[in-house]
Amino acid sequence: AQRVTQPEKLLSVFKGAPVELKCNYSYSGSPELFWYVQYSRQRLQLLLRHISRESIKGFTADLNKGETSFHLKKPFAQEEDSAMYYCALSPHSSNTGKLIFGQGTTLQVKP
Amino acid sequence: EAQVTQNPRYLITVTGKKLTVTCSQNMNHEYMSWYRQDPGLGLRQIYYSMNVEVTDKGDVPEGYKVSRKEKRNFPLILESPSPNQTSLYFCASLMRGANVLTFGAGSRLTVL
Numbered sequence: 001a002q003r004v005t006q007p008e009k010l011l012s013v014f015k016g017a018p019v020e021l022k023c024n025y026s027y028s029g030s031p032e033l034f035w036y037v038q039y040s041r042q043r044l045q046l047l048l049r050h051i052s053r054e055s056i057k058g059f060t061a062d063l064n065k066g067e068t069s070f071h072l073k074k075p076f077a078q079e080e081d082s083a084m085y086y087c088a089l090s091p092h093s094s095n096t097g098k099l100i101f102g103q104g105t106t107l108q109v110k111p
Numbered sequence: 112e113a114q115v116t117q118n119p120r121y122l123i124t125v126t127g128k129k130l131t132v133t134c135s136q137n138m139n140h141e142y143m144s145w146y147r148q149d150p151g152l153g154l155r156q157i158y159y160s161m162n163v164e165v166t167d168k169g170d171v172p173e174g175y176k177v178s179r180k181e182k183r184n185f186p187l188i189l190e191s192p193s194p195n196q197t198s199l200y201f202c203a204s205l206m207r208g209a210n211v212l213t214f215g216a217g218s219r220l221t222v223l
Contacts, residue, residue, distance in 0.1 A: 044217075099154075
């Protein structure tokens with residue numbers, strides 16, 4: 001079954017501390033993985049996707065096919081990073097736009 | 112501005128009173144979808160549409176209907192709302208082949 005698991009509901013860190021939001025997936029093929037973010041009172045928006053291999057707002061995520069993981073990392077958290085983060089999977093060849101989302105992790109960065 | 116617009120943003124209703132949440136996009140996207148967001152469950156897909164007059168069930172379609180008569184609009188219809196449909200609803204769209212969703216601002220629905 002296709003599934004995305006984010007084991008932490010809430011992750012609370014102090015400003016300047018490293019952050020790692022965990023994401024594991026279950027999919028038999030070659031999926032495309034995404035991180036979406038929802039800041040307070042804002043729309044859900046794309047943060048990054050694994051095929052881009054880029055760093056957005058200091059965040060990076062590497063697809064580890066062996067561990068079926070796509071953890072989101074940032075070396076030094078900022079207060080403005082506080083938000084809800086969703087990991088999502090798109091079946092590689094679906095072309096349907098279907099995304100399977102994880103349960104979401106709330107990141108709280110304390111001053 | 113390219114965007115997805117949902118209305119109403121907030122609604123409190125009673126069990127059994129039919130309601131419609133509208134969704135409109137101005138980006139000429141072929142694909143549109145509805146999700147509901149519930150604590151601990153994340154985002155779950157209700158229905159999606161690949162193009163005009165083409166709709167299909169997502170993961171949690173029970174109690175909902177949709178239609179896609181025009182490319183820009185994709186309304187979500189609750190014929191007889193029940194309290195378990197109290198949720199935050201998101202409409203989203205994307206261009207075929209792009210694989211990145213553009214979301215609306217969300218509609219918070221409470222069914223008493």
